[in-house]
Amino acid sequence: MTGSAEKGFKWWQGAIVYQVYPRSFFDTNGDGIGDLEGIAAKLSYIEALGADAVWLSPVYPSPDRDFGYDVSDYCDVDGKFGTLAGFDALLAALHERGLRLILDQVLAHTSDRHPWFQESLLSRDNEKADWYVWAEAREDGTPPNNWLSAFGGAAWSWHPLRQQYYFHKFLRQQPKLNFHNKDVVRAVMDVLRFWLARGVDGFRLDVANSFVHDAELKDNPPLPLEERSFLDWVHAPRLQRHIYDANTEENEWAMREVRGVMEEFDDRWAFGEFSEEPSRLPLYAGAGKLHTGYTFHFLEAWSFESVTFRAYYEEALAAAPALWPCITFSNHDVIRTVTRWGGGAGDDALAKLCLMILMTLRGTVLMYQGEELGLPEADLERGDIKDPVGDLYFPFAKGRDGCRTPMPWVSAAHEAGFTDGTPWLPIPESHRMRAVDVQEAEPASVLNFTRALIRFRKAEKALTYGAIRFLEAGDGVLAFEREYEGEVRRCFFNLTREAVSVPASGEVLFETGEAVLREGALRLGPHAGVVVA
Known part of the structure; x- marks a missing residue:
C-alpha cells in the first residue's frame, strides 16, 4: 500500500482520498456511462495525482432513481459498470499500485425493487414483513406523523397491498430499512463482510446518521425561527429538526455494530456522512464507533471567510477534540467549490487557493474528481436534468447534475475524450478548456499545481499529522x-x-x-x- 503511516497513526489519518463518481469518470464501451474498466484505465492518472485511496460512489445494481443510492442488490455490480470479476480486477490493480479502495455503502435504505422490499410489501406476516418501516394511517388516512422527505413532501407513501404507509427519508422508491429488527442488522452487516472479504479497504457510509429511527414515530420538532437560514427556507424539510426520523441517540449502537464488523478484518476504515445535526457527530464516531465522519459544514458553506474554517474546528469539533476529522469542500451532492465560493464559469486562482487550504487543514482529505482541474459547476438546460432534486425545483435550483458531469480528458476529442458515444450528461465548454491534456501541458495549471501541492503535503509531517x-x-x-x-x-x-x-x-x-x-x-x-x- 501507499507508503507507511507515521508511528501512532493509521494509514487513513492524513491520507488523500480521491472520490470517483463512476458513471462520469471514463467510458470504455461507448454507452455514455463511465465504467469499472474506465477507472482501471485511468489508475496512472490517479496515482500521479498523489492519492492514497479511491472512494467509489455506488456501483451496485440499481434502477437509478437516485443514481446508485437506491440499491437493488448489495452483493453484485451493476451491468452498466461491469461485472463482479471486473471489480475484483480493479481492486487488485489498485492494490498493486499501493492504492486502497473505499466503497460507498447505502445501508439505511434500499431500492423499492430490492427483493427484501418486494417480499415485505406482500403481507403483514411474511418473513420480511418487519424489515422496513411500516405504519398505520391516521383515522383520516393521512401519514402517521409529520416526517418530511429530504427530497420534498411527506416521508411516507401508501402501499395498497399492505394498506399501510412505509417510511422513506428520500424518494418513495427508497424505502427505509428497519434497524430495530435484528435480522435486518445481521443482513446488512453481512453485506459489509461480503465486500471486506473481497479485500475492500473500507467504507464511506451514506447517511450514517439515519440508520435508526425513533420506534415510537414521534413528530419532529420545528427548527426554531432564530436558527433558520436562507437555505432552510428554500427547502421545507429543513424547517424541522430531524431528531426522530434520523440522528437518534440509538443510532450510536448501529455505528458500534459497524465498527465490530470492521474489527474482524485487519487495517480497515469506516467513516460516515452526517449531513444533519452535526453536533451529534461525537455520538456516532470515535472509540468503538465509526473511525471518523464528516459533516456538511464546508459542503454547504457559501461564505468564503476565515470564520467558516475556524468554526469547524473550534465549534463543530469542540465536543470531540480527539476525533480525527475528514475534510472535504465538494462531493457528488453539492455545487462545485469554485462556483460556490467564487461564482462564474471558473476561477483557476481561486481553485488553487481552495485546494491549498484543503491540503493544509488538519484531517483526512476527501477530494472529488475534477476539483484538481478547477472545474466549475456546469449550468445545464432543462432537458439535460436527470437528478430528481433538479426535476423538482428547476429552474430555481438545478439539483446535483451540475457537479456530476463527465470528466474532460482530451479537449479536442469527441466529448472531451470521455466517451465515443453520447455522454449521459453534457460536458460544458468551461470544462473542455480545462481538460486533463491541456493542463498536463501547462506547467502553471491547476492540475500540475495540485500534484505539486500533494507532494509537498506528504513531505511535511506537520501538515499531514500535526x-x-x-x-x-x-x-x-x-x-x-x-x-x-x-x-x-x-x-x-x-x-x-x-x-x-x-x-x-x-x-x-x-x-x-x-x-x-x-x-x-x-x-x-x-x-x-x-x-x-
Whole structure:
C-alpha cells in the first residue's frame, strides 16, 4: 500500500482520498456511462495525482432513481459498470499500485425493487414483513406523523397491498430499512463482510446518521425561527429538526455494530456522512464507533471567510477534540467549490487557493474528481436534468447534475475524450478548456499545481499529522499553524480579491499567487496563499 503511516497513526489519518463518481469518470464501451474498466484505465492518472485511496460512489445494481443510492442488490455490480470479476480486477490493480479502495455503502435504505422490499410489501406476516418501516394511517388516512422527505413532501407513501404507509427519508422508491429488527442488522452487516472479504479497504457510509429511527414515530420538532437560514427556507424539510426520523441517540449502537464488523478484518476504515445535526457527530464516531465522519459544514458553506474554517474546528469539533476529522469542500451532492465560493464559469486562482487550504487543514482529505482541474459547476438546460432534486425545483435550483458531469480528458476529442458515444450528461465548454491534456501541458495549471501541492503535503509531517491552531491575521485572511513534534508550519491565505499584508517571518516553503515575505511582513496578492517555516 501507499507508503507507511507515521508511528501512532493509521494509514487513513492524513491520507488523500480521491472520490470517483463512476458513471462520469471514463467510458470504455461507448454507452455514455463511465465504467469499472474506465477507472482501471485511468489508475496512472490517479496515482500521479498523489492519492492514497479511491472512494467509489455506488456501483451496485440499481434502477437509478437516485443514481446508485437506491440499491437493488448489495452483493453484485451493476451491468452498466461491469461485472463482479471486473471489480475484483480493479481492486487488485489498485492494490498493486499501493492504492486502497473505499466503497460507498447505502445501508439505511434500499431500492423499492430490492427483493427484501418486494417480499415485505406482500403481507403483514411474511418473513420480511418487519424489515422496513411500516405504519398505520391516521383515522383520516393521512401519514402517521409529520416526517418530511429530504427530497420534498411527506416521508411516507401508501402501499395498497399492505394498506399501510412505509417510511422513506428520500424518494418513495427508497424505502427505509428497519434497524430495530435484528435480522435486518445481521443482513446488512453481512453485506459489509461480503465486500471486506473481497479485500475492500473500507467504507464511506451514506447517511450514517439515519440508520435508526425513533420506534415510537414521534413528530419532529420545528427548527426554531432564530436558527433558520436562507437555505432552510428554500427547502421545507429543513424547517424541522430531524431528531426522530434520523440522528437518534440509538443510532450510536448501529455505528458500534459497524465498527465490530470492521474489527474482524485487519487495517480497515469506516467513516460516515452526517449531513444533519452535526453536533451529534461525537455520538456516532470515535472509540468503538465509526473511525471518523464528516459533516456538511464546508459542503454547504457559501461564505468564503476565515470564520467558516475556524468554526469547524473550534465549534463543530469542540465536543470531540480527539476525533480525527475528514475534510472535504465538494462531493457528488453539492455545487462545485469554485462556483460556490467564487461564482462564474471558473476561477483557476481561486481553485488553487481552495485546494491549498484543503491540503493544509488538519484531517483526512476527501477530494472529488475534477476539483484538481478547477472545474466549475456546469449550468445545464432543462432537458439535460436527470437528478430528481433538479426535476423538482428547476429552474430555481438545478439539483446535483451540475457537479456530476463527465470528466474532460482530451479537449479536442469527441466529448472531451470521455466517451465515443453520447455522454449521459453534457460536458460544458468551461470544462473542455480545462481538460486533463491541456493542463498536463501547462506547467502553471491547476492540475500540475495540485500534484505539486500533494507532494509537498506528504513531505511535511506537520501538515499531514500535526495539530492545528488558528491565528489572528485581520479581515480577509485565514491563518493557522500546524505543529508536529516541535516542527511548526504557518499557513496564510488571502480570501479576498485585494492585496493584503500581515505580520510574518520565516521562509516561504510553498505558495500560490503573488506573495512576498520581507522584513517581518507578508504581502499577499488576491487569492494568494503561503506555507511558512
